[in-house]
Amino acid sequence: MEYEQTLRVLRGADRFSGRCLNDKYTLAGETKTVRGHRLRRIKALKDLAYARAGQLGGWIETEKNLSASGEAWVAADAQVFGDAQVLGDALVFGDATVSGSARVTGNARVGDRAWISEAAWVTDDALVTGKARVSGYAQVGDSAWVADHAWIGGKVRVSGYARIRGHMRLVDNEWVSGEMLMTG
Numbered sequence: 001m002e003y004e005q006t007l008r009v010l011r012g013a014d015r016f017s018g019r020c021l022n023d024k025y026t027l028a029g030e031t032k033t034v035r036g037h038r039l040r041r042i043k044a045l046k047d048l049a050y051a052r053a054g055q056l057g058g059w060i061e062t063e064k065n066l067s068a069s070g071e072a073w074v075a076a077d078a079q080v081f082g083d084a085q086v087l088g089d090a091l092v093f094g095d096a097t098v099s100g101s102a103r104v105t106g107n108a109r110v111g112d113r114a115w116i117s118e119a120a121w122v123t124d125d126a127l128v129t130g131k132a133r134v135s136g137y138a139q140v141g142d143s144a145w146v147a148d149h150a151w152i153g154g155k156v157r158v159s160g161y162a163r164i165r166g167h168m169r170l171v172d173n174e175w176v177s178g179e180m181l182m183t184g
Contacts, residue, residue, distance in 0.1 A: 022068035024048070028056055035099075037061045037081040042074060050075055050091050058092065065098075072105075084116070094129075102134075106141075120152075132164075136171075144176075150184075 023045055030041040039059035044051040049071040051057055058074035060066050061081035066074055072086045075093040080086055084098040087105040092098055094111040100118040104110050108122040112129045116122055120134040123141040130148040134140055138152045142159040146152055150164045154172040158164055161179045168184035176182065 022063075024068050025057065025066065027060075032059065034059075034079055034081065034097075039079055039081055042066065044073075048073055049089065050093075078111070090122075096128075100135075108140075114146075126158075138170075142177075 025042045025044055028041040028043045032039050039061050041059055042057040044053055044055045044057060046053050050073040058076055058078035060074060065080040065084060065086065066072060067087045071089040073091055074080050074086055075091065078092040078094060078096045080092060080098045082099045083101040085103050086092050086098065087103065090104040090106060090108045092104055092110045094113065096110045096112060096114045098104055098110060098116045102116040102118065103121045104116060106124045108124060108126045110116055110122055110128045113131045114128045115133045116128065117135045120136060120138045122128055122134060125143045126140045128134055128140060128146045132146045132148065132150045134146060134152045136153040136155065138154065138156045140146055140152060140158045144158045144160060144162045146158060146164045148165045150168045152158060152170050156170045156174045158176045160177040162176045163181045166183040168182050
């Protein structure tokens, strides 16, 4: 019997059945549906950089949305669904949403009501906050900030110490780097 249970776990058959499949977090009993995706609240099993053992976190759709290694965490009412992933030591907090096949990795932070979607990446020490949106194949990395109502889409890359704020829109094949401040 134990062999069959192990095979089911390896195949993912026991995903979300209430069992702990890692030593970092488990799924609490709370569920909600967002845009047709059934999300479950997470609960820390041990002390982490962004959560203490027993503390409730944000919402994920599947175990693949949040890495079981590193300090990566989804906090507060943040939600991660679809094929999106939070990896490394990244943090998604507030009411932020990460969806599609987006990635938040490294020491990146995504918070407030920011939305990271499609195939966008937020990496390194980047920060995306406010009601900012990063979508398409856009990449925000290094120590860049995207805040307020800024929208980064298409094949845009924001890196270095660049700061994109206000209602600034960057779409298609633009590259912003260095110590630049763009507001709109």
